[in-house]
Amino acid sequence: MSAVPDPGMASSWSLLGSSPTTQLSFGSSMDVTKLEQARMLLSGMDYSRATGQDEDGDTMLHIYTAKGLRECAFAAAERLRDEGKLDAKEHKGKTALLVAVTANQPEIVRDLLSLGTDINACDVKGQTALHLAAHYGLPGVLQAILSSRPAVNLEACNFEGMTPLHCAAISHSVTMKALSSSGLTDVGLQTKAAEKLSCVQMLLTAGAFLLSQEIKSNTTVLHLAVKEGNIDLVTYLLRIPLPNIKDFVNLKAHGHTALHMAAGLHGNPHQEEILQLLLRRGADPSIRNLENDQPAHLLQSGLQGEQVSSTLFLTATVSVLVMGY
Template identity: 50%
Template sequence: LLHVLCAGGLRAPARAAAEALRDLGGLEMREHLGKTPLLVAAAAAAPGIVRDLLVLGADPDAADHGGRTALHLAAAYGHPKILQVRLQSQNPPGQTPLHCAVLAHNASLQGGTTPVGGPVGGSPTPTLQDRLRCVELLLHMGADSSSQDTKSSLTALHLAVRGGNLALAHLLLRQPGAAPRLVNMKAHGNTPLHMAAALPGTPSQEPLVRLLLAWGADPSARNLEHDLPQGLLPPG
């Protein structure tokens, strides 16, 4: 019942149910995907319920079966008000909340769905600006833009470039002190410049290449196949 109330954004009934279930361990009960009521509320864009559950003692670091905390879900679904609750997240192996937020912004920019699916329950569909705000908030809260995922060693900049996302690439490189350590990091041997050069002729390809070079990308860096970035440019 508490999960249903959280998904529906029904704050008063959800708080009453949470208070009744708190001493019975109900705040950490999980549904079929491993989500606690807090995770459901975060995904459903219900900041009031998130606050209530935290005050009542819900675990802010609880993760679902995919290893996603409330902060990951808020970032992926594009819910800046949830991020403003300033949940503390210990990043599980895999992607950080910043990775999730960048992927969600990429998907929104390209007109697709987020990596975790569409809106939950009756929650509003987040706008492109909502998802940009999520990235900005995470960076403001101290998210490390040089963190690499454990599967492919991708940074947030790699993901932004691979998605042809010029706005996010600008944002990430403008963070104080970020560009020198970020612009030439490698993911399986590829720098962001390699990825920009390999984009399939998108309108953002040339601006991304110019942006990365302006911030110090090394055009002489070679990937694991010994390719230079310029060797990955499409013919012509």
């Protein structure tokens, strides 16, 4: 992003001090004096500066949004809406809405949606506002998107074939891995992990399809969580009440079930627990992958592998006797 095109604007802004606020139609308070000042400054600008794009494709709206200048952004959005340019894209394909998401500006997200921005616009990587909010783990922004009136596409796929739910699961695993490396003592990472898990929960509550499979490898969020040994996410996903839980647990990704993936978690401290959780929720240990291997064939060799194999057999037996799997 380049600097604010009008140097006088920032200084004028700081001189406004405290001003009255009002409740606008989209439901959140805004400083009316600052908004009117922004409208005045924009109306006094050269037309090309107020409505055009710079060498990076940024409009005034992109710049104000990135800086979190809400009233400025609103005034610029009104101007661009009137010109039919509200969804203008900068050089990475981001509309102002996508910039508002990555800048973690939920109020500006709401403002832009109230003015009619395209909620499903995507950047050069095919990422929508939902993908970005899920990737960065921004529950406030995610809530702003999900609670808006326009119909948001929960199952939109980016150019990697992933839905926002997949992005949220992957992002949570990345943070959990970092947290594990830090010795589970980093408060900032703990907070971020909780925020990212809440994004997964919010997407599912909004209606995201739990059984959705990523296009390139057919992985579900369960495969993604198991593959990374993410015990927190695996536990959460397997607690979701589903009438077709066995179908979910036994879905294949390139021939591998989640149980195959768990069997391949050699040396992971959560391997045995994940195996047990899967079996208790209906994972079928007799399913073979494309190499004709059952999950037990993928366990580590040696004493540890034998111990895990014994646990696997016992848990599977109990599941059959008690639950009829």
